[in-house]
Amino acid sequence: xxxxxxxxxxxxxxLLTTLALGGxxxxxxxxxxxxxxxxxxxxxxxxxxxxxxxSTLVGFALAVQGVALVLFVFNADRMASQFVGAMCxxxxxxxxxxxxxxxxxxxxxxxAACLWLALDHLDSQGYxxxxxxxxxxxxxxxxxxxLAAAGLELAYFLNLxxxxxxxxxxxxxxPANAGIxxxxxxxDPALALGLLFGGLTLLLSLGTLLVTRGPGRGNWVAWxxxxxxxxxxxxxxxxxxxxVSPYVYENxxxxxxxxxxxxxxxxxxxxLHGPLFAATAAGLAVGPLAWGRHFPSLRxxxxxxxxxxxxxxxxxxxxxxxxxxxxxxxxxxxxFP
Amino acid sequence: xxxxxxxxxxxxxxxxxxMARRKARNLGxxxxxxxxxxxxxxxxxxxxxxxxxxxxxxVGAPEVTVQRMVMGRHALIDRDGLEALRAIRGVQWAEGRLxxxxxxxxxxxxxxxxxxxxxxxxxxxxxxxxxxxxPEPGFVRIGGGVARSRGVAPGDWLFLLNPQGRxxxxxxEAVFPSASELVSADLVVLSEADxxxxxxxxxxxxxxxxxxxxxxxxxxxxxxxxxxxxxxxxFITRRDILRTYDALFDWREGILLALMGGAILAFMILAxxxxxxxxxEERREIGILKAIGWETGEVIRARLWESALVSLFAFLAGxxxxxxxxxxxSAGLLRxxxxxxxxxxxxIHLTPRIDGARVLTLFLLTVGPYVAATLVPIWxxxxxxxxxxxx
Numbered sequence: 070x071x072x073x074x075x076x077x078x079x080x081x082x083x084l085l086t087t088l089a090l091g092g093x094x095x096x097x098x099x100x101x102x103x104x105x106x107x108x109x110x111x112x113x114x115x116x117x118x119x120x121x122x123x124s125t126l127v128g129f130a131l132a133v134q135g136v137a138l139v140l141f142v143f144n145a146d147r148m149a150s151q152f153v154g155a156m157c158x159x160x161x162x163x164x165x166x167x168x169x170x171x172x173x174x175x176x177x178x179x180x181a182a183c184l185w186l187a188l189d190h191l192d193s194q195g196y197x198x199x200x201x202x203x204x205x206x207x208x209x210x211x212x213x214x215x216l217a218a219a220g221l222e223l224a225y226f227l228n229l230x231x232x233x234x235x236x237x238x239x240x241x242x243x244p245a246n247a248g249i250x251x252x253x254x255x256x257d258p259a260l261a262l263g264l265l266f267g268g269l270t271l272l273l274s275l276g277t278l279l280v281t282r283g284p285g286r287g288n289w290v291a292w293x294x295x296x297x298x299x300x301x302x303x304x305x306x307x308x309x310x311x312x313v314s315p316y317v318y319e320n321x322x323x324x325x326x327x328x329x330x331x332x333x334x335x336x337x338x339x340x341l342h343g344p345l346f347a348a349t350a351a352g353l354a355v356g357p358l359a360w361g362r363h364f365p366s367l368r369x370x371x372x373x374x375x376x377x378x379x380x381x382x383x384x385x386x387x388x389x390x391x392x393x394x395x396x397x398x399x400x401x402x403x404x405f406p
Numbered sequence: 407x408x409x410x411x412x413x414x415x416x417x418x419x420x421x422x423x424x425m426a427r428r429k430a431r432n433l434g435x436x437x438x439x440x441x442x443x444x445x446x447x448x449x450x451x452x453x454x455x456x457x458x459x460x461x462x463x464x465v466g467a468p469e470v471t472v473q474r475m476v477m478g479r480h481a482l483i484d485r486d487g488l489e490a491l492r493a494i495r496g497v498q499w500a501e502g503r504l505x506x507x508x509x510x511x512x513x514x515x516x517x518x519x520x521x522x523x524x525x526x527x528x529x530x531x532x533x534x535x536x537x538x539x540x541p542e543p544g545f546v547r548i549g550g551g552v553a554r555s556r557g558v559a560p561g562d563w564l565f566l567l568n569p570q571g572r573x574x575x576x577x578x579e580a581v582f583p584s585a586s587e588l589v590s591a592d593l594v595v596l597s598e599a600d601x602x603x604x605x606x607x608x609x610x611x612x613x614x615x616x617x618x619x620x621x622x623x624x625x626x627x628x629x630x631x632x633x634x635x636x637x638x639x640x641f642i643t644r645r646d647i648l649r650t651y652d653a654l655f656d657w658r659e660g661i662l663l664a665l666m667g668g669a670i671l672a673f674m675i676l677a678x679x680x681x682x683x684x685x686x687e688e689r690r691e692i693g694i695l696k697a698i699g700w701e702t703g704e705v706i707r708a709r710l711w712e713s714a715l716v717s718l719f720a721f722l723a724g725x726x727x728x729x730x731x732x733x734x735x736s737a738g739l740l741r742x743x744x745x746x747x748x749x750x751x752x753x754i755h756l757t758p759r760i761d762g763a764r765v766l767t768l769f770l771l772t773v774g775p776y777v778a779a780t781l782v783p784i785w786x787x788x789x790x791x792x793x794x795x796x797x
Contacts, residue, residue: 070653072660074450075763078770085778121702122785125710129781133774140766147763151652193703231653 070151070229075144080226082137083219086178089130093123094212097205106197120198124189127208130215131182138175141222146330152235158327159238167225174218180350181211187354191374195366238325242310254324256311258404262397265308269390272301272352276383280376284359291359291375298352298382305345305389313341313393316400340392348385355379414711417704421711424691435680436720442673443724443772444731446666450764451732452740453659455756460651462757464644468616469625471642472632482611483639490635491617496628498620502612504601508594511567513555517594521601523616543597545579551591553581564594568604576600663771670771674779681713681783692787693795705788713780717773725768733758 070076096119105113145158145168155161162168185207192200244255275294284291306326315321317334329338355378362371425432472491474483483502491500504521522540541547546564558564558578566574582590602609617632619625629641692705700708731737733756 070657072664073656074660074663074771075767077660077663078767078774082770082774085774089778089781118702118789121706121789122782124703125706125781125785129777133770136766136770140763140770143763143766151649151656153649231649 070231071226073144073148075140075147076226079137079141079144079222082133082140083222086130086133086137087215087219089126089133090182090208090212090215093126093130094209096123097208100205101202101209104198104201117198120193120201123205123208124186124193127182127185127189131179131186134175134179134182138179141172141175142327142330146327151231152233154235154237156237156239156328157325157331159241159325160235162327163241164230164233164235165225165228167221167228171218171221171225174214174221176346178211178215178218179346180353181207181214183350184353184357185211187374187378188357191358191361191367191371194370194374195361195364197366199364199366200361238328239323242314242324242326243322253307253310256307258312258315261308261311264304265312265393266390268301268304269386272297272386273383276379276386279355279359280379280383283372284362284375288356288360288363292356294379295353295356298349298355301352301386302345302349308393309341309345312404313396315404316397316402319400319402321402321404337392337396341389341396344385344389344392348382348389351378351382351385355382417708417711418715421708421715424708425712425715428685428688431680432716435677436716436723438673438676439716439720439772439776440723440727442666442669443720443768444727445669446663446772447725447728447768448731448737448740449659449662449666450768451728451760452737452756453655454761454764455732455759457651457655458757458759460655461648464647464651467644467647469619469622469644470617470629470632472615472617472636472639473642474614474636474639476638480614482607482613483615484612485610487636487639488612488615491615491632494628494631494635496620496624498618500615500617503614503616504598504607505613506601506605508566508569508604510556515552515555516592517552518592519594519596519601519604521598522595540597541579541595543599544575544577545597546576546600547580547582547593547595548578549582549590549593550584552594553578566594566604568606570606574600574604670775674775677776677779678783681780682786684787689787689790689795692790693792696790696792702788706784709780709784709788710777713777713784717776721769721773725765729758729760732756 071080100116100120103112104116142158145161148161149155149157152161152164155164162172185204188200188204188207192198192204241251242254243251272294275290275297279290279294282290309329310324310326314324314326314329317329317337326338326342328334329341330336331338355375358371358375358378360371361367361374364371472483472487474481474487485502488500488502491497501523503523506519508517508519509515510517548558548564552564553559556564560578560580562578564576564578566576568574576596582593596604601607617628619628625643625645629643632641633639695705695708696702731739736756
């Protein structure tokens, strides 16, 4: 099944991303070993020039990852018609054991690349590149993740077999099913709703505190905000599966987060997942950006950048909450009589 | 944020002016880029439209088709099988179908001969063309391809020699409209009596059986039950056929795109070469920009905008031309490769449709490699010392 146009495009995207991040990581290793801003030698000048290429390469990798992530899910949904038992992307991704891990790692690489680019932007604002070692160490850590994602994706596509009977989303996201999908579907709707909107309210309050009062001593508010974004991402996904999805389908037993991306539901999934992903990517960057103010060359630029990023994250978070709320209010389903 | 947008607009403005100073080079690149996109987009649009037509054509197909097999070959099935299937709970209707192929020595074409049972022939989604009731004995309704090939019109006689050499003289009652040609081009619709006489078929046998199932979720169970009743038959469900079509068209498209990988690679080399081979004026321009205070990052961004704008124009131009080629000129350049060939090939008019996943696929397959190929040359050009290039 490897000769499918979308699969070829996704493999090409994986190859380009791996090459870009690989090139960046090789350069990063040289930076970690030889970087010395006090040295005026030609080798140091070459390293300084090379940082521009690495930034461009990682930016390119992120853009390709973003498009490929959407295509990966979109294509999985479209290919559901070719597998017995599959009704949407959930079924296609379960044709073999590599689909779901490949998707999860792709999402991880996407967030890691966003974080790296935020750090890189901050670092490039300082005349002495104060974060250069940190950001290249991070790039070296991201590379194995990207390689694993590319490997899993290749394994997934190579092992796609049309004669395999897979399971549809109604079996995967059902309370009777063991596993995380089943657990989330079994979550009490009232509790899930409370956690979702409670989490969003707490996050927005923390964001307001951060923007108005600053990141606090030891940067704890900013770090907490970044951590809270990860928790909110998990709560958001849990909320979508356990309570928002049934409102979209107007069926208390249908919990699939992938069917939301289908045209018959007006592609509402993109309006839900898009802001949640944007909020998490921006929120993750807030902590490191605020931490930058401890460096003399970033003292003025860091507060401006972390505030901007926090506001972006809060805006996206609020949008996610509003879309979820609108779905619940407009739905014909009554879960709480 | 507003300031950021204003900076980007100014950057685009500068990039467009800079590109206009090197018209010939950029136009050449744009033409090659758009040509590659045109070919790739034509492939994806055409296969996508063919798949859609196939899906539409199967809308009227029965849920399950039952074919008797003898020595691994399709054989005639008798009326007893039909009665056995009707007795299965959940079967809404069951009927015997009479159809077959006939090689016409007069023009070297193959016809599909069919006795209608009142079902419909979907016509590529435009309007459903009914087979209608079976014609009276001595009359036929024919497809546009047969009519063209034999030069007959409604009211004329159609002379056919059956496989045993007996001449049949049949009056053409009607020709199926061109909108249904994808499925009706080679059709000859005739009465049951004429069909049996033409093919010397005994009474009580059929080509295959068709089943209607009230609840689509029960299809698998009904097929399992039917397989026990008729163990020498194979059962083909509509979903099986759709799945096969999907996989087949995707595979054909993928193979063609993979073969065009060479062209994409050649284009990447061209893009790399074009981006690397800068004229002295370009180098001086970058030197001046840096001398007046542009950062290396800003020069890179301006050059990336150039790549993005070239990609955007090429993508739009290539895609638009491909759209016109496929949907207004019936993909004349690709049909022989993707569709196959036959004496009575239908003249089809495909339904225009743009699929988001295909656009994204094409974007990744073309813009991704192009931008990747220009990244290193752009960086090389941007990091030069201003005094070196201006001197």
